[in-house]
Amino acid sequence: MQCPSCQNTDSRVLESRAADAGRSVRRRRECLNCDFRFTTYERVETVPISVLKNNGSREILSRSKLISGITRACEKTPISAEKIETLVDELELQLQQQNIREIQSSDIGELVLDELKKINEVAYIRFASVYRKFHGIHDFVETLENFKSSKEELAPVR
Numbered sequence: 265m266q267c268p269s270c271q272n273t274d275s276r277v278l279e280s281r282a283a284d285a286g287r288s289v290r291r292r293r294e295c296l297n298c299d300f301r302f303t304t305y306e307r308v309e310t311v312p313i314s315v316l317k318n319n320g321s322r323e324i325l326s327r328s329k330l331i332s333g334i335t336r337a338c339e340k341t342p343i344s345a346e347k348i349e350t351l352v353d354e355l356e357l358q359l360q361q362q363n364i365r366e367i368q369s370s371d372i373g374e375l376v377l378d379e380l381k382k383i384n385e386v387a388y389i390r391f392a393s394v395y396r397k398f399h400g401i402h403d404f405v406e407t408l409e410n411f412k413s414s415k416e417e418l419a420p421v422r
């Protein structure tokens with residue numbers, strides 16, 4: 265790492281600290297030549313993920329679109345904006361770690377649903393209504409039933 269003061273390339277690390285919710289590392293360095301102290305950030309390189317839409321077109325997975333979709337589903341629920349951002353962070357991280365470069369838009373919806381199911385029932389059902397596009401009351405009830413049965417699996421009645 266080149267010293268910003270004298271351009272010498274040798275430095276020693278004084279301190280390393282996790283930053284950006286653990287996705288990057290902040291290092292405090294000292295130049296071995298002139299003792300100048302500076303800070304560097306090291307972060308995981310992320311590759312854009314394509315979303316394959318139902319109509320066959322592709323678009324880059326948009327963090328802001330995901331956040332606004334989930335925010336709409338979470339209106340009038342106790343889910344904070346911060347919680348939604350964390351949810352999207354974790355989702356992105358999950359896809360990056362699995363080396364996924366392309367994903368069906370419906371699969372993204374299912375991943376979000378899995379997370380919402382753990383957090384809030386109302387938000388889960390609202391989001392499901394958008395992503396699974398209900399075709400009448402039958403689908404709506406089916407979603408409700410799925411929610412009930414999976415919740416029972418997670419928390420068995422004693």
Ligand SMILES: [Zn+2]
Pocket residue numbers: 267268269270271272295296297298299300
């Ligand atoms: Zn230097």
